[in-house]
Amino acid sequence: MTTPHHTPLHNPPLRLGILGCANIAKQFARDVSDSPLVAIQAVASRDLTKAQAFAQSFDIARAHGSYEALLTDAALDAIYIPLPNSMHAEWAIRAMQAGKHVLCEKPLALNLTEVTRMFEVARQQGVMLLEAYPYWFQPQTRDLLGCLSHDKIGEVRSVQASFGFTVGNTDTNIRMKPDLGGGALLDAGSYPLSLIRLVMGCAPERVMAHANWAATGVDISLMATLFYADGRRAQMSCAMDTANHRRAIIVGSRGTVETEYLNHTSDSHTHPWGYLPSQLRVRQGIANSIPFEDVHSASGSGFRFAAEAFAQVVREGDMAAIERAATASHDIAATLDAIQTSAKTGEVVHLSR
Numbered sequence: 001m002t003t004p005h006h007t008p009l010h011n012p013p014l015r016l017g018i019l020g021c022a023n024i025a026k027q028f029a030r031d032v033s034d035s036p037l038v039a040i041q042a043v044a045s046r047d048l049t050k051a052q053a054f055a056q057s058f059d060i061a062r063a064h065g066s067y068e069a070l071l072t073d074a075a076l077d078a079i080y081i082p083l084p085n086s087m088h089a090e091w092a093i094r095a096m097q098a099g100k101h102v103l104c105e106k107p108l109a110l111n112l113t114e115v116t117r118m119f120e121v122a123r124q125q126g127v128m129l130l131e132a133y134p135y136w137f138q139p140q141t142r143d144l145l146g147c148l149s150h151d152k153i154g155e156v157r158s159v160q161a162s163f164g165f166t167v168g169n170t171d172t173n174i175r176m177k178p179d180l181g182g183g184a185l186l187d188a189g190s191y192p193l194s195l196i197r198l199v200m201g202c203a204p205e206r207v208m209a210h211a212n213w214a215a216t217g218v219d220i221s222l223m224a225t226l227f228y229a230d231g232r233r234a235q236m237s238c239a240m241d242t243a244n245h246r247r248a249i250i251v252g253s254r255g256t257v258e259t260e261y262l263n264h265t266s267d268s269h270t271h272p273w274g275y276l277p278s279q280l281r282v283r284q285g286i287a288n289s290i291p292f293e294d295v296h297s298a299s300g301s302g303f304r305f306a307a308e309a310f311a312q313v314v315r316e317g318d319m320a321a322i323e324r325a326a327t328a329s330h331d332i333a334a335t336l337d338a339i340q341t342s343a344k345t346g347e348v349v350h351l352s353r
Contacts (some may be wrong), residue, residue, distance in 0.1 A: 014311035016103075017042040017076045019067055019091055021054045024105065025082040029058040030273075031264075031301035037311040038304075044070035067091060071098040078314065080132075080307070081105060084174050085181025089114035092129065096121045101128045103310045107190040107336065108329050110181050112352060115333040119326050128322045130310050131329045133194050134263035134302025137309045140280050141198070143297045144259055147282045148199065153255030157232060159199050161192030161248040161261075164221070164239035175240060176216045183218035185211070185339060189238035193332055193339075195248050195261055196226065196234045203331035204338075205229045206350045211343035212241075224339045255284045258292070265299035275301070 016038055018025050025043075032038050041061050045051035048065030055063040064070045070079065071094055078101035081091055089109040092102045102122070108131040109115045122129040135141055148156060165188065167175050175182045197203065209224035221239035228234070250257040262278035269276060277299070281292040313321045334351045342349040 011315055013037050013039040014307075014314055015039055015041050015075060015077045016307070017044065017070045017073060017079050017100075018054075018060075019044055019070055019079050019081050019095070020083045021045045021050050022082055025080075026054070026057075027273075028080060028082060028303045028307070029054070029060070031303040032307045033058055035304055035308055035311075037308040042070055042073050042076060067094075071095050071100065077101060078103060078310070085110060085186055086179065088181075089118055092118050093121050096125045096127050096129065099125065099127065101310075101314050103130050103132050103307065106131055106133050106194070107181075107186050108333065110186070112330070112333040112337050115329060119330070122326075128310075128314055128319075130313075130322060130325055131332075132306045132310075133191065134306050135191075135261045136194070136198070136302075137305035138262070138265060138278075138297070138302055139299070139305075140259070140265060140278055140295075140297035141261065143295050144257065144261070144280055145198070147257045147280070147295065148250065148252070152282060152284050153250070153252030153257060155253045156199060156250060157253055158251045159196050159234040159248065160236075161195045161234070162237040163188045163191045163246045164237070164242040165244045166242065167240040170214075176214060176218055178217045182216075183220075184238045184240045185219050185222050185336060185343070187238075188240060189222060189224075189236060189339070190332065190336065191246070191261075192236040192238060192248065193335055194328070196236060197328050197331050197335070199248075199250055200228065200232065200234060202228070203334055203351055204234065206348050207335065207338045207342050208348045209339045209342040210346075219343060222339070222343055224342070226335070254286060255282060256292075257282045263302040265297070265302075267299050275299075 043054050044064040044067050051063035079095040081104040092104050095102050174180045175187050204226035206227045211219040211222040214220040220241050223237040226234040248259050259280045260278045264275040265278045266275035280295040283292045338349040338351045
């Protein structure tokens with residue numbers, strides 16, 4: 001996927017509905033509200049009063065008191081799904097069966113079986129389904145991929161990627177509930193795994209994982225090693241009981257890249273919503289005496305970049321871009337499944353294909 005330029009459309013903007021009123025939906029609506037490429041025209045909640053308050057806050061034309069009502073809203077082209085992980089597959093499938101394109105929050109679903117079914121429905125219905133990792137659509141990610149060219153760092157040999165934070169309100173937080181798709185791996189680990197997939201270009205052959213478990217039964221922290229058929233290695237870590245950290249180190253035969261790969265970025269440390277500059281730097285050479293060079297990228301909300309990239313591929317009917325993203329989502333889901341199994345069994349697990 002590519003980051004669109006913020007230029008006026010000759011065609012009307014993508015007419016988007018938001019399925020749910022959680023905090024992430026509020027952040028998405030705030031960041032996308034003034035986009036020339038996307039028009040948020042409706043929002044739904046199972047509580048009409050909540051949907052009406054949400055719509056009023058973000059100047060959205062229509063509020064629906066049920067999810068079903070949003071899916072039958074004939075004035076919408078697409079649906080954005082920020083629901084709990086356990087609800088992604090059901091409502092994405094229902095939206096696509098209603099003829100709507102779907103932009104769905106990560107992780108796309110709870111397992112590979114659900115992900116496979118979701119893309120089957122998308123193809124059957126002739127609509128587009130895209131997993132929304134906001135950082136994927138950042139200009140910095142485009143520049144990161146540029147740093148991986150052979151003439152800069154040679155052949156990529158290994159990746160280490162991590163993401164962690166401290167989860168609040170542990171008694172009520174959905175991240176602590178197994179039945180809602182909670183746990184560090186699905187909530188946080190999907191990010192470093194998606195970065196590893198982006199860099200490596202394929203799924204690993206097998207994985208080995210170790211986790212610490214919370215009293216509720218979810219993994220509170222996890223580390224995994226990924227083994228590739230060509231001998232490359234990757235390591236990922238995720239946690240919900242640590243200080244916030246987000247970092248990736250990509251090591252090539254002739255150079256190194258380091259990045260934070262943040263979802264949302266700013267040019268300064270004084271952004272009104274707390275967005276920060278995101279580091280990307282590259283060392284071209286094998287000696288530790290060679291300094292790293294900072295790479296400066298355009299900044300902004302990953303929610304807006306993702307929504308506008310989605311609008312662009314829908315408008316252009318760019319199925320090739322969607323299929324590339326679908327292949328990555330399939331590989332990420334297969335890897336998540338294998339890591340979960342390994343963490344529970346303590347054994348090396350080969351990926352299902």
